[in-house]
Amino acid sequence: MELRQRALEVLCLCDPFKKADAVMQMHAQAAQWRIAPHAPLLPAGTVLPGHPQRPALLHHTAVARRSPATHEGRIILMHAIAHIEFNAINLALDAIWRFDDMPPPYYLDWLQVAGEEGRHFLLIRNWLQAQGHDYGDFPAHQGLWTMCEKTAQDVTARMALVPRTMEARGLDATPQIQAKLRQVGTSDALAAVDVLDIILREEVGHVAIGNHWYRFLCQRNNLEPHSHYTALTQQYEAPRPRPPFNTQARQAAGFTEAEIAWLEQH
Template identity: 55%
Template structure:
């Protein structure tokens, strides 16, 4: 049996433009890794970041403020809401694959964790795309922004910054945003999409927790205090500061401490206002 580099295979999947092909390749990566056909090759991190991963020609990428606001109660607004979620999940596949490809100086456990995340994100993308198609739309039908990948580019040179600012900032914002989105979907009677978001929320807690774990491991290796370093990195990279309302139960499950939650405006543990 010929054993190939997991990092090279992850790069090949990362650069695939077709969403279905990328999802299939990600599933195959996980299967091949678990079967022993792909190996983590110890070495230095790749010095050349991927600035443009594989993506389809649509959706059109625009500035965040240029993404139109639509009411979920309309047919187009309903679809646009699901499209935004699908876009996040598609980007999340690329983010996880980039971790596997890029940060090869880290242990095999790191790569196995993010490869499993990539496969879960591919599953999420398929679920949301299915709901979008059920409404008569598809991925690419609405404009979207590129904020998640732009942060990946900014943090390409440092896995500590990547773990802090992608899982613990941007993806943790998704934990906060999901319950209000579920409420909107319930209000318009879309129970099937609510069920999909319940799966995504459950899995995303684990994804943020994985980022939290490696952030703290990397801080320990550099002699840094994690929670102060987190705030410093948010400021240094001009990342969005966590703001209430926070999904405190999800954030606790993902590894955020009571001190961190309080710093960002969460009520104290035991407060009846918790979600």
């Protein structure tokens, strides 16, 4: 079995539930994969990533606000997080199939991320179903995938701006969401807190993987990590992280004191 070809095949799947199951199965078989040196060819006319007809994809400014104070607000909030997790499956698969000339542990690290993101997606789907809803019931936006497309030609930019910028924002936002859900105190809200506990713990590891490979690439290419990161955020118009920052989670994910101080000053 060849990992990068399979990653592309699963990236092209449109059924989100089959995609989530497939990446979990791929991760479970991690020891059996062969890793090709070159990316498989993208079939002519293929549009990435494969995604279902629902949810409708809108500009981020047109997506409903998600206050957890009401039951409907909590459902919309968790649906939005489900969409982030679905996008994160696609991001991990894209990192596997697209980029050549990386060591084998790089591809296996992103296989781990894909498998865990698949599990996160299905955990939230189970929560939504318990509330009488499902993924696809509300509109969503494609902010994460847009940055994936922007960085398609530069693996260093991808590592800098997807896991350690876009996904790291989740480390900051999740505790605030959990605090609001605990304040609500209903059984569905507390069940959502438990799901987010699992996601936050594993997302620290995903951001750490991004940090590790970003620094590896900077060393390989003789780049100074901090100044190059600043240049990349400007070149690709990356969103500015907003405080408060989850300093403990960011440190656990490999951010240095200097990097955290830079975030707080910007």
